Amino acid sequence: MKRKITLKQIARELDVSISTVSKALSNSKEISEDTTKKIQAFAKLYNYKPNNIALSLKNRKTKTIGILIPEIVHHFFSTVIRGIELIANRRGYNVIVGLSNESFTKEIINMEMLANGSIDGFILSISKETLLKQDYHHFNATINQGMPIVMFDRVVNEVDCDKVIVDDFNGAVKAVKKLIANDCKHIALITTMDYVSVGRLRTQGYIEALETSGVDADSNLILKIDDSLDVENHLEILENEIAQFFKINEDIDGVFAVNELYAVTAMKVARKLGLSIPDDIQVIGFTDGVLSKHATPSLTTVSQHGQKIGEQAANLLIDRLEAADAESDQYFTNDERKSDFIKMVIETEIIERESTK
Amino acid sequence: MKRKITLKQIARELDVSISTVSKALSNSKEISEDTTKKIQAFAKLYNYKPNNIALSLKNRKTKTIGILIPEIVHHFFSTVIRGIELIANRRGYNVIVGLSNESFTKEIINMEMLANGSIDGFILSISKETLLKQDYHHFNATINQGMPIVMFDRVVNEVDCDKVIVDDFNGAVKAVKKLIANDCKHIALITTMDYVSVGRLRTQGYIEALETSGVDADSNLILKIDDSLDVENHLEILENEIAQFFKINEDIDGVFAVNELYAVTAMKVARKLGLSIPDDIQVIGFTDGVLSKHATPSLTTVSQHGQKIGEQAANLLIDRLEAADAESDQYFTNDERKSDFIKMVIETEIIERESTK
DNA sequence: TGTTAACACGAAAACGTTTTCGTTGCGAAT
DNA sequence: ATTCGCAACGAAAACGTTTTCGTGTTAACA
DSSP, X not given: OOOOOOHHHHHHHHTSOHHHHXXXXXXXXXXXHHHHHHHHHHHHHTTOOOXXXXXXXXXXXXXXXXXXXXXXXXXXXXXXXXHHHHHHHHTTOEEEEEEOXXXXXXXXXXXXXXXXXXXXXXXXXXXXXXXXXXXXXXXXXXXXXXXXXXXXXXXXXXXXXXXXXXXXXXXXHHHHHHHHHTTOSSEEEEXXXXXXXXHHHHHHHHHHHHHHXXXXXXXXXXXXXXXXXXXXXXXXXXHHHHHHHHHHOTTOOEEEEXXXXXXXXXXXXXXXXXXXXXXXXXXXXXXXXXXXXXXXSOOEEEXXXXXXXXXXXXXXXXXXXXXXXXHHHSOOOTTTOOOOOOEEEEOOEEEOOTTOO | OOOOOOHHHXXXXXXSOHHHHHHHHTTOTTSOHHHHHHHHHHHHHTTOXXXXXXXXXXXXXXXXXXXXXSOSXXXXXXXXXXXXXXXXXXXXXXXXXXXXXXXXXXXXXXXXXXXXTTOSEEEEOOOHHHHHHTOOHHHHHHHHTTOOEEEESSOOTTSOSEEEEEOXXXXXXXXXXXXXXXXXXXXXXXXXXXXXXXXXXXXXXXXXXXXXXXXXXXXXXXXXXXXXXXXXXXXXXXXXXXXXXXXXOTTOOEEEESXXXXXXXXXXXXXXXXXXXXXXXXXXXXXXXXXXXXXXXXXXEEEOOHHHHHHHHHHHHHHHHHHHHHHHHSOOOTTTOOOOXXXXXXXXXXXXXXXXX
């Protein structure tokens, strides 16, 4: 077991100074051709690679970005990570992942753990509990310490930073309009309690689409699921709620659901009730995950392009980091350093499958 | 924008030395009560937190572990990450994620990027391309430099390190025996080309279960899918292959598939052919993901307990890291430093759902 | 012969910590 | 009055780099 070799060891071995070794390895003109060759050969032989930590300390930047998300076993979030990792790697950055598990406290702990030098900036999506509490001081504190943040998907106006969001509103509008165009007369909405902004926006899109088509939204046709219950592990609760909902509203011929689980479950329940899809009921879900693709019938969905979101977020963050580098060369007064933050909207796309005509 | 405060700044501000500040903050007895209080108050006021990078450099350990996996948009791998992150966080470690994307080269690049001081150890699962090439020098090189590795799921005998694996063989045996017990007479296997060890083990389990039950495995009943094709995006290829398979072998009354996609697709195809599940054909899949849970009918599966795998892997790695710490205090001859590596087997569990009787 | 310029290299600081080893000043003991 | 011991603090090294600023040697030039 041989530890990694350092400049100091090379220097001692070759009887030159550390500076000489460093310069030779970076092909400095200061060092003679002979010594350069000798040093480079030796370094290659012993597989010298500069120590990242030392570089980080010296350069005061780590070349790694921190991702902080509520959950990782989740198709959307993992596609976002994939997008971030793709760009990060391409631009020479590493990616460190923290999970808030939808908890306010874990979000804070995680931020503090990473904000003390471990990373150059954050890409994050806010936890449900934080959204409920509406307490965003930790984000602003981090930003004030000079660490840039890019938020995605679950964002909030109270924090001044770059944002990448899905066009939830128009995605919902498109979906519902498609149902209308497909001759649905009674379109139901299955949504969550709306403290998470994205849920609210999708609901608004649903209403908007109906109203511009001259239909009044019927509140009886809106089912709000309490997603504080552990629906994943108690599917029957969800199924029962939806079954009741369908029984009470027999005229439903279209369903728009704010996530794919609700959509797929709605299809399952409908079929148990003897309804056929898409003949009796057409269904569109938000979020294009594995469930939608492989359900029978396969589900028409509003795709959010998670990977693209991740890529854009990563590019935004790295752009800002490297702009900050360049800036430190120049002189800026506080007024000139105006940081107008970017809010990037990723368009949704309807993926048509078997659950609509 | 105020940058994070350092010991040096506190020292200057309070007109004491850096050492004094450091000691005061760690409650050293060397410093008088007065100065300690003064310094601690000042530090708290300015929210002093030690810089992780500086600590890493000094302590020669980063308190972060590197995860290197082939893919992240994948239920199994993301549950493993969740398990790792859980334990890592609990034990004071961070987690940095690299994706090999099933590519040999990206695996190496990623390892080298992280192995230069950024992390204390690896938890990884080998990429398909690496398994094909059977070239494991980068793993051994990393280990030789004193960086411990824990492998999970896709492991290989050629690398000496701790391993956490699923009991693929017995999982398959259990599944197939269940089908046999459920009166299936002609049990098919849907598997992949078997250069990935786990596929091979599951196939062997299938054969073993049949043979101990006095049935000869019929090679006609084994369908090997070439998973180098992009099956996710060309589902119809997979469906056609399975459809052909079912038509040729009309007597199939049970299916064991090595992943949930194959299993769910098999169910879909069977139903298109007019067969009912579980009455005509019973199906069991390996890997318990979202698809299995939400398919109709829901799929009986062999659960791998991905999160537990991650937790165990993290514990193994951190145990070894901290053992190495303690070891450096003591004196060891090379003979005494025997490192007998642990191979931990996580038992599988059959989750019974609607696709079996 | 004396000055200069180019060349090749080394010393040292800096990044932010922790820790070892002094070094003061002062009261008590001899 | 001298020594001792202790309390309270500071200096400096170390972790591994990069980079600025010397410094010594040699060759060229006047």
